[in-house]
Amino acid sequence: MAIANSKLYSEAIIGLVGNLVDLGIWQYNMERDHLQWDEVMFRIYDVDPKDFKHTFRDWHDLVHPEDVEEASSAFQDSVKSNGEFIYTFRILDSQKNIRWIKANALISEVNPQGERIITGANQDISSFTRIKQEQESLMETLKDSQRTARIGSWQYFPETNVSVMDEITKDIYGLKPQEHIPASEGITFYKEGWSRETILKAFGDLLQKQTPYDLELPMINAKGEEIWVRTIGKAKTNAKGEVVKTSGVFQDITEHKRRESELIESQRKFKAAFDHSAIGMALMALNGAWLKPNTALIELLGFSEVELLQLDFQSLTVAEDLAEEIGLLEQCLEGKIDSYRLDKRFIKKDGSKLWVLLNVSMVRSAEDEALYLIAQIEDINDRKIHERELVEANRKLKQLTDRLINQNRSLNDFAHIASHNLRAPVANLMLLNELYGSTEDTASKDEIFEMVSRSTEDLQKTLDQLVDALIIKNKRGMDMQQLTLKQLVDGVNQKLQQVILSTNTEIDYDLQVDSLFANPVYMESILINLIGNSIKYKHPQRQAEILVKAWENEKGLHLSVSDNGLGIDLKRHGRKMFGLNKTFHKNSNANGVGLFMVKSQVEAMNGSISVESEPNVGSTFTIVFRRSKKTWGLDD
Amino acid sequence: MTKAAYIIDDDRIYQYSFEKILSIVDAEIDCRIFQNGEEAFQHCKNLSNSLGSFPQIIFLDLNMPVMDGWDFLDELSALDEKLLENTSIYIVSSSIDEYDINKAKAYKVVEDYLVKPVSKAKLEELIASNF
Numbered sequence: 001m002a003i004a005n006s007k008l009y010s011e012a013i014i015g016l017v018g019n020l021v022d023l024g025i026w027q028y029n030m031e032r033d034h035l036q037w038d039e040v041m042f043r044i045y046d047v048d049p050k051d052f053k054h055t056f057r058d059w060h061d062l063v064h065p066e067d068v069e070e071a072s073s074a075f076q077d078s079v080k081s082n083g084e085f086i087y088t089f090r091i092l093d094s095q096k097n098i099r100w101i102k103a104n105a106l107i108s109e110v111n112p113q114g115e116r117i118i119t120g121a122n123q124d125i126s127s128f129t130r131i132k133q134e135q136e137s138l139m140e141t142l143k144d145s146q147r148t149a150r151i152g153s154w155q156y157f158p159e160t161n162v163s164v165m166d167e168i169t170k171d172i173y174g175l176k177p178q179e180h181i182p183a184s185e186g187i188t189f190y191k192e193g194w195s196r197e198t199i200l201k202a203f204g205d206l207l208q209k210q211t212p213y214d215l216e217l218p219m220i221n222a223k224g225e226e227i228w229v230r231t232i233g234k235a236k237t238n239a240k241g242e243v244v245k246t247s248g249v250f251q252d253i254t255e256h257k258r259r260e261s262e263l264i265e266s267q268r269k270f271k272a273a274f275d276h277s278a279i280g281m282a283l284m285a286l287n288g289a290w291l292k293p294n295t296a297l298i299e300l301l302g303f304s305e306v307e308l309l310q311l312d313f314q315s316l317t318v319a320e321d322l323a324e325e326i327g328l329l330e331q332c333l334e335g336k337i338d339s340y341r342l343d344k345r346f347i348k349k350d351g352s353k354l355w356v357l358l359n360v361s362m363v364r365s366a367e368d369e370a371l372y373l374i375a376q377i378e379d380i381n382d383r384k385i386h387e388r389e390l391v392e393a394n395r396k397l398k399q400l401t402d403r404l405i406n407q408n409r410s411l412n413d414f415a416h417i418a419s420h421n422l423r424a425p426v427a428n429l430m431l432l433n434e435l436y437g438s439t440e441d442t443a444s445k446d447e448i449f450e451m452v453s454r455s456t457e458d459l460q461k462t463l464d465q466l467v468d469a470l471i472i473k474n475k476r477g478m479d480m481q482q483l484t485l486k487q488l489v490d491g492v493n494q495k496l497q498q499v500i501l502s503t504n505t506e507i508d509y510d511l512q513v514d515s516l517f518a519n520p521v522y523m524e525s526i527l528i529n530l531i532g533n534s535i536k537y538k539h540p541q542r543q544a545e546i547l548v549k550a551w552e553n554e555k556g557l558h559l560s561v562s563d564n565g566l567g568i569d570l571k572r573h574g575r576k577m578f579g580l581n582k583t584f585h586k587n588s589n590a591n592g593v594g595l596f597m598v599k600s601q602v603e604a605m606n607g608s609i610s611v612e613s614e615p616n617v618g619s620t621f622t623i624v625f626r627r628s629k630k631t632w633g634l635d636d
Numbered sequence: 637m638t639k640a641a642y643i644i645d646d647d648r649i650y651q652y653s654f655e656k657i658l659s660i661v662d663a664e665i666d667c668r669i670f671q672n673g674e675e676a677f678q679h680c681k682n683l684s685n686s687l688g689s690f691p692q693i694i695f696l697d698l699n700m701p702v703m704d705g706w707d708f709l710d711e712l713s714a715l716d717e718k719l720l721e722n723t724s725i726y727i728v729s730s731s732i733d734e735y736d737i738n739k740a741k742a743y744k745v746v747e748d749y750l751v752k753p754v755s756k757a758k759l760e761e762l763i764a765s766n767f
Contacts, residue, residue, distance in 0.1 A: 423730035424647060424699075427752030431653045434756055438660050448656075451649050458649075 024122040031115040046093035064090035100129040150252035174222030210235040228257040280377035288312040302349035318345035355384035425459040492527040505544040512551040522601040529594040534563035562620040640691035672700040673708030698729040
């Protein structure tokens, strides 16, 4: 029944608004919140009927968010007042495009069920709205641009002597919109003298000879400000050739004039700076040709201007410095960078090289087209030379410092040794001296005297050792020669033969290097000491096994002596391993001289020595001669 | 109570002369000599286990093979403090290095640092204050 009824209403409505084109019809049952749309409605709103739930909310959600509140309340108002509903609002279609909808009818009835039914029509008026809006916006833009460009207009009717100015013209004159001045007074705003005479003559010619004018003249406006205007005038004549109307355009060009004069000023300043600059400057073509070198640059490079203009920067650049600059220039031309800066060398006319700091900037047109290059060339030759001298001086200073540090360390060592090893026998001698004085019986005195002799000998021995060490330390780099390792090792073996045999020691050799550059006496002494130590401190429970190994890697030439002896607790003794008179074993033969001498000798040959050891496992002493042609020159 | 002193030093000449001087200063002192820190420490350890009494004075050298004076002091400091209640340890070294002197004085058990040679007069003063 409800369906039959609604159909009835629809037909009635179609008859009512049938004269309208593309009109969508809707019906709304207030009591049941049921919204009925015809096909046209779905088309206007761009809604798929399957998605439509037929409620007020469906319509509400389709209306543009900015309009929905007003459209809804306008609808509610007219429902309440039972009045007509005419309202234009925007909706968003499925593509989120705006459509303008005019809702322009409202019929309210009560159906047989007693429910209130509201019927209305919607029309898509987007196309009209758009055209109207576009026109309005076009006019607005025109006005805007006139305002922005400050272009006004004026008219003058000679017969009645009436003059009319538009708002902008009045504004340029410094007048308020409601103010009005006669044409004769308008002329007096032009600056006295040349400006006023020019406009009077031009205006006179316009009236008498219909000669149009287009002038740029200075004026003083009503506010007393000096301004520049462009004034254009033309005349309109009647059939008899009489001027009936003159009119024209009036433009404020003060800003334009100001910029123009600023530009002239800055050009003038640039030219002055360019010509008189203390640093070299030049305009260069994009291919690197000199276009305009300044005086300073001409002096810097020694070429005359005429000569320079035949050349480009490439031919005057030192070959090694060219690649870098060309790379930078290419980046500039590709627009990746606007400028570059580098230290480079130019070749002067006299053939000498000149260090400069070069600063190149690209000049582009308003259309972003590369025009030319501006180069600034600063002479940094002295600075560069000083820089190099400074680096050299620094290097020497560093060398000196290193040597001083080494000497200081040696001195420290020496002071330490002197303190420990010289003071001990001296202290003994003093003690014995005191004892001698306190002893009466001859036997004891003899005993003490014997002690004094032994102490003196000790002192002598220690002094000799120290002197030996000093001699070694002071003879750095002396008497170095190419030694055959095999020969060296055989010689050492020969000297130790007695002790090797008596202790049943086994010595193996793994010599991966044939020769080394060293002092033969020191090398022999070092090996005798190291191998001798290995035998001296053999493990009491096993046969002594010693390995002498030589090899070479990126760090240099290595020579090591390993044993399976007593070993040393490096945690306890590592720090003082190579000190004079340091002994680490209860062995009565230990006199502590060996390792101190070994270290001194190794260091005198620019080598280094280190030790690895574990108690009851064994020790390995490794000597490293760093790879350097000066100290040892194998296979180089 | 017997007067006892230990001399811990590897220098034979020092051992001989120091012991002699000590006996001249006070003939009653029972003097015992150790060749290095380890020998002395082994003795001290046995002494502490058998609850024996420690000497009134220990003269300790620093620079010795096998176990030096420092290691001896470290090992001894680890023992029961009470054992050393009546013992004064004197460092007797030929080192005049400030570093050694300051380091030695930082040990609680060390009474004083004496630089070799120790004069007879100094020894008399020392003996008088400890016995």
